[in-house]
Amino acid sequence: MALQPSRRGLAPNRRAPWRERLFTIIFESDTPAGKAFDVTLILAIGISVGVVMLDSVRSVRQQWGPWLRLGEAVFTVLFTVEYVVRLLCVHDPRRYATSFFGMVDLVAFLPGWIGFFLPGTSYMIIVRVLRILRVFRVLKLGAYLSEANILLASLRASRKKIEVFLFTVTMLVIIFGSLMYLIEGEENGFTSIPRGVYWAIVTLTTVGYGDIAPATALGQVLASIIMICGYGIIAVPTGIVSAEMVRSAGGPRKERACTGCEARFHDPDAVHCKYCGKKLEAP
Amino acid sequence: MALQPSRRGLAPNRRAPWRERLFTIIFESDTPAGKAFDVTLILAIGISVGVVMLDSVRSVRQQWGPWLRLGEAVFTVLFTVEYVVRLLCVHDPRRYATSFFGMVDLVAFLPGWIGFFLPGTSYMIIVRVLRILRVFRVLKLGAYLSEANILLASLRASRKKIEVFLFTVTMLVIIFGSLMYLIEGEENGFTSIPRGVYWAIVTLTTVGYGDIAPATALGQVLASIIMICGYGIIAVPTGIVSAEMVRSAGGPRKERACTGCEARFHDPDAVHCKYCGKKLEAP
């Protein structure tokens, strides 16, 4: 699926002109009012996520607790109002409510109300953080859309190569993890095969926390082999994506052949054939 | 060697029609039954590897030990039956038994029987994990084959470049490791040259466990140089693979063979066969 403006399939509610006007402001971003709304929304989302994050810091919570809770309450009300307005100005509210962004919009304020009526539900914090997904609406802000689509297309075009790659990595990681479990044993932190696999992933991806590290000579030799492997393996996904982007970056060039000499690979902005000088058709 | 469906050179046993039918199901994946068999097999392999891994976690083993051993027994029997059936429906059982996948299939259940008759052979665990290699059979599931082949071809085409690269890295790592052994000495964890080399590999690959880290000023200066080197060096294998994949990226090329000379690998925009000059069909 290619990213599209978020209203995909959503049509304005045409029963009242004010609803249609609201729709243009809230769901589109071509008008100045629509742009202003988008920017305000992004700011509100950013600040509200900041409030959630600060609320988790003990020292901040102890000092600014009431203010943070007030902020959370204000944003809960704001997002609720926004959700109701969205429901109102959409032609088919049920369709909006069940769409991906409809759910995200709902999730943005629901935990606020739940936390109000059922205090002490701390795991709600992750649901509250999820409202950051709403920022993806920014992607409808014109210019980013096509770039995001190119990135997505690159990844999609090489999906099967990436699957083969992940598949090979999984197998390597399980085999190396088991080997290290046998070699190093529980006394060096490799208490089980899953833990060995965790270590192998940490090593192969070159993260290298150091919370588990080989201590025996044989273990260090094997670890060295894995690291050199990881070195070579890191080249594979990069190669895949690079090749795909090189291809997609030059994509449009391929479609324009000179009518004189049939030569191709003209730059997108070329006016004349670079080989025979004949005028090219407009791209 | 290019990856090929695993039965490479294996032919069905044509003496009995049921054996031929079984061969189609077990060794091929074109029929619905064959696909179903493949998927079942992969699930069985996945679960059995999961059982081995969980069996190594002390807390899980203490609580679910008997169930895990039962599961292992069931999979041992299953894989044994599968192996016998494979032997039966193949034209040349000896050839199958000595092939790579024949060995892997054997290794998948042999440790189960050995563990049954000779308990306490803990190092068998790695042999039991090796059954995950059987999942490579999934690669015969059509679409992945060509992708895996492109990846392999990229790596093979740049084999010599990669060898020169590994060669240079080995030399760098030995020289830097010895230097650090001299500079830092035993009191900072660099107890021997091999350990210094291990540290150099950990650093050059940007893994950086931190179990050994330079403590003297001179050691840190040298470490900084190695890291900046590693930074530049990491670019080399990526560049190699990227360049190779950009060149071979023309996935669609493969599907267009010249009707005159059967040559393939034409560029997507080629009009004539580059070998015999005959006009190509449109892509």
Add this chain to the structure above:
Amino acid sequence: MALQPSRRGLAPNRRAPWRERLFTIIFESDTPAGKAFDVTLILAIGISVGVVMLDSVRSVRQQWGPWLRLGEAVFTVLFTVEYVVRLLCVHDPRRYATSFFGMVDLVAFLPGWIGFFLPGTSYMIIVRVLRILRVFRVLKLGAYLSEANILLASLRASRKKIEVFLFTVTMLVIIFGSLMYLIEGEENGFTSIPRGVYWAIVTLTTVGYGDIAPATALGQVLASIIMICGYGIIAVPTGIVSAEMVRSAGGPRKERACTGCEARFHDPDAVHCKYCGKKLEAP
């Protein structure tokens, strides 16, 4: 903006011939004297930054303190003199003083005087280090300019792709950081969401200090997912820049301007100008 010789828009003071001659020496690098001045300047900057750095090492400061302070005083006077001379030989001193490099030149000696009159201002150290920015003047030393411009152009051309990428990374990092805060909790070092986000950044970028590392099984599973993600994600910016550089790699292109329309950036193998069709000179 493309990097340009630093005097951008600066003209020599033509009222006195000695000022114009000084201008050529100080602001340009085509003459032998100008080159000598540039090299001396770079040496002076390098040594003076080295003095600042050594001054922060306690043992060095205790032993060589007076000499370091003398060195700093000498460089402060030198840079002050240089600044005054620059002001003198420039046509529009105010314009120079308010330009970026004018500010950097000022900042190079100001902390020295402030520290002289107001001792004990230790945070001045960072301002003193900033004089290293003056080394960017080296970029006007001919050959580097076009290379730096190619790098800048590559980054600029893919600016929006990079923004989309950074945007996605930010969101991933916040969501994963919050999840880890919930899963691991304060007892394992994840004392707040911002700290979880910090851990997620450390992990996703494959830095992996190990100062915070997941300790629970679930946390390690999630960490493994993030690392594998990071593995794939690291491919994206590399792919973007690689593709851009492959496209713009035609270094020699820049040297061939069409004699008809003065357009540049022709492919190395182009025969005709791609804009006006006029035959190009051979490369």
Add this chain to the structure above:
Amino acid sequence: MALQPSRRGLAPNRRAPWRERLFTIIFESDTPAGKAFDVTLILAIGISVGVVMLDSVRSVRQQWGPWLRLGEAVFTVLFTVEYVVRLLCVHDPRRYATSFFGMVDLVAFLPGWIGFFLPGTSYMIIVRVLRILRVFRVLKLGAYLSEANILLASLRASRKKIEVFLFTVTMLVIIFGSLMYLIEGEENGFTSIPRGVYWAIVTLTTVGYGDIAPATALGQVLASIIMICGYGIIAVPTGIVSAEMVRSAGGPRKERACTGCEARFHDPDAVHCKYCGKKLEAP
């Protein structure tokens, strides 16, 4: 400079036929005897470096000390003999002795003799390890030469880009290191600016030992910024090398234009123009 067979400019000593025959064996690798000599030499070098490395491991030295010293003595004699023979069969011994590989050959056995007459010179260990450089002679073994040259050419072609890059990294690392020294201070391990710079290098290259890690909130924010920078920066050298290798990989293609339509970019093995079908000239 391009890598060339190591005898660059060296001619056989033609005064005696046995010297000329020895020259062919020792300095060239076209004959079976020459190849056998090369392989033996590489084995000898590998084993002798292994002996040096094992000699540094305390437990191995305590148990196998005399054998290791015997091995070292044998290799010292062997390499001495080889050096003398090389001197004998070369036309201009002085030229060989002062060449790079002549020095390396000398260094391979000199420390052995020095250690024999002046025991207790432990720093000789690094000189003894340097004999591994002799393995570079393997590069004259045909196939590797051109690959190594392609890698070298890629790096050389992008030398200036890499210099600009290293230059920018140096400046970033100094500025960030000073900032962290101010922010974190001595109590968190940032005891001086050079140490801060060391930390910045460890972080920017994504090595991340964790021996020094930011502890304050502000320090962690700054560290996060550096890491994200490092993420983007790691893309630059990779992009440079990739672009260079893509260009050099397709290098020869550019030189062959179709005489019919002037189209280029034909594959190295193409016989006919892919656009107009006309026969191409041989590459």
